[in-house]
Amino acid sequence: MNAFPSTDPLLQVHNVTRYYGDRIGCADVSFDLWPGEVLAIVGESGSGKTTLLNCLSTRLAPTAGAIEYRMRDGTMRNLYQLTEAERRLLMRTDWGFVHQNAAEGLRMNVSAGANVGERLMAVGERHYGNIRSTADDWLGRVEIESDRIDDDPRSFSGGMRQRLQIARNLVTRPRLVFMDEPTGGLDVSVQARLLDLLRRLVADLGLSVVIVTHDLAVARLLSHRIMVMRHGNVIESGLTDQVLDDPREPYTQLLVSSILQV
Amino acid sequence: MPVRLYLNNVGKSFTMHLQGGTVIPVVEKVEFSVNAGECVVLGGPSGAGKSSILKMIYGNYRCDEGQILVTAGDEIVNIAGAEPRKVLSLREDTIGYVSQFLRTIPRVSAEDVVAEPLIAQGTSEEEGVDKARSLLSRLNVPERLWTLPPATFSGGEQQRVNIARGFIAHYPILLLDEPTASLDAANRAVVVRLVEEKKTHGVAMVGILHDQDVREQIADRIIDVTGFSAEAAA
Numbered sequence: 119m120n121a122f123p124s125t126d127p128l129l130q131v132h133n134v135t136r137y138y139g140d141r142i143g144c145a146d147v148s149f150d151l152w153p154g155e156v157l158a159i160v161g162e163s164g165s166g167k168t169t170l171l172n173c174l175s176t177r178l179a180p181t182a183g184a185i186e187y188r189m190r191d192g193t194m195r196n197l198y199q200l201t202e203a204e205r206r207l208l209m210r211t212d213w214g215f216v217h218q219n220a221a222e223g224l225r226m227n228v229s230a231g232a233n234v235g236e237r238l239m240a241v242g243e244r245h246y247g248n249i250r251s252t253a254d255d256w257l258g259r260v261e262i263e264s265d266r267i268d269d270d271p272r273s274f275s276g277g278m279r280q281r282l283q284i285a286r287n288l289v290t291r292p293r294l295v296f297m298d299e300p301t302g303g304l305d306v307s308v309q310a311r312l313l314d315l316l317r318r319l320v321a322d323l324g325l326s327v328v329i330v331t332h333d334l335a336v337a338r339l340l341s342h343r344i345m346v347m348r349h350g351n352v353i354e355s356g357l358t359d360q361v362l363d364d365p366r367e368p369y370t371q372l373l374v375s376s377i378l379q380v
Numbered sequence: 381m382p383v384r385l386y387l388n389n390v391g392k393s394f395t396m397h398l399q400g401g402t403v404i405p406v407v408e409k410v411e412f413s414v415n416a417g418e419c420v421v422l423g424g425p426s427g428a429g430k431s432s433i434l435k436m437i438y439g440n441y442r443c444d445e446g447q448i449l450v451t452a453g454d455e456i457v458n459i460a461g462a463e464p465r466k467v468l469s470l471r472e473d474t475i476g477y478v479s480q481f482l483r484t485i486p487r488v489s490a491e492d493v494v495a496e497p498l499i500a501q502g503t504s505e506e507e508g509v510d511k512a513r514s515l516l517s518r519l520n521v522p523e524r525l526w527t528l529p530p531a532t533f534s535g536g537e538q539q540r541v542n543i544a545r546g547f548i549a550h551y552p553i554l555l556l557d558e559p560t561a562s563l564d565a566a567n568r569a570v571v572v573r574l575v576e577e578k579k580t581h582g583v584a585m586v587g588i589l590h591d592q593d594v595r596e597q598i599a600d601r602i603i604d605v606t607g608f609s610a611e612a613a614a
Binding site (some may be wrong): 317375 | 396397465487
């Protein structure tokens with residue numbers, strides 16, 4: 119068993135650039151992402167990480183550059199040349215997006231079970247019993263008790279909401295998940311639990327992940343590879359432990375030396 | 381015995397940008413090879429670059445100059461300059477690292493921490509955990525701790541958990557980063573036996589061992605890295 123089979127990349131990013139007027143959001147970013155690979159994008163606020171994530175996930179059109187994705191049938195498609203219907207199907211089934219603020223990724227006024235079940239219905243599941251049992255199974259996998267299935271997420275704690283958001287994203291067995299500061303704003307102990315859960319799910323499901331975080335400890339624990347961004351540019355990238363143990367660029371050295379032991 | 385690892389003209393320096401760009405030379409023109417079934421120990425005082433050499437072989441330090449060639453199955457890979465995913469795949473099946481410091485992962489039990497590398501190589505979970513328990517037992521980690529996450533263990537217990545994790549799987553190349561530091565005599569003897577067992581399985585090892593006693597027991601060859609010191613060569 120090899121976690122990194124030498125298959126073709128899942129995602130290929132070519133010179134992606136996004137301007138806001140004449141201000142740079144992110145500039146000339148290129149990389150490949152392989153199946154099962156977790157890539158962390160790190161950098162301080164305003165470095166362009168979220169702009170890049172939004173470009174990758176088709177939530178924000180780049181000003182220039184191309185992003186290609188390997189569809190389930192094996193063909194490589196330019197994301198910004200998909201039809202709206204194709205794009206929506208991709209986002210509902212083959213992709214996940216975990217927001218920092220769980221309320222953005224959940225429907226707060228429907229039950230936990232319905233939050234998970236809804237994504238299943240979107241891929242054509244119609245049998246109520248199956249939907250409910252799959253939802254229940256997924257709540258279990260993210261450590262939410264069965265007896266909370268009919269409660270709506272407004273009654274959940276921050277950590278529970280985040281776990282519910284993860285279940286909602288993973289229930290359709292996506293191949294690629296985008297995460298924007300998934301542990302941001304949570305207590306340290308809640309963070310640790312969430313990180314461990316994410317680490318296991320990502321490994322068990324063989325997910326490809328692009329995760330934006332400013333927390334280098336999160337990047338160390340979850341990612342294989344890291345890209346450091348500053349002023350919209352990728353200034354350093356490579357194997358996660360190599361970049362963190364032997365940072366080369368002045369800014370990366372500053373980032374690494376600014377944190378408590380990771 | 382076949383060569384498993386070959387360092388060719390390897391050089392490394394650090395540029396400390398936060399200290400005004402000071403360049404700290406570490407090593408230069410490092411050249412040695414390690415055969416299957418052989419344990420090579422790096423000698424020399426602290427700061428001579430032993431640990432940097434080990435970390436370059438494992439890929440968590442960059443190699444600025446030269447080549448680090450490893451035999452992986454029937455191909456030869458240059459770790460200096462290999463793609464991140466190639467390095468990660470080598471770490472899964474070709475190069476292991478035994479260090480004294482355990483990076484604990486929240487909520488993962490000691491036996492699962494130990495079993496993980498073996499399971500990653502395709503061994504069943506049951507067999508992996510069985511083997512983990514037998515290693516933990518050999519290293520005298522009390523049984524009541526096996527199902528607990530090691531974060532709260534004593535320093536010595538964590539170290540032995542990490543040694544078990546480092547030795548559990550078969551890697552053709554194994555790097556030993558002071559595995560016996562601060563162990564008691566009984567556990568040092570266990571580590572010596574584990575190293576002997578690896579040798580009989582044809583594992584090529586490179587180690588840093590400050591313990592004179594252990595070094596004499598396991599080293600087939602000692603390479604003094606002061607010969608590679610960047611100042612000496614300059």
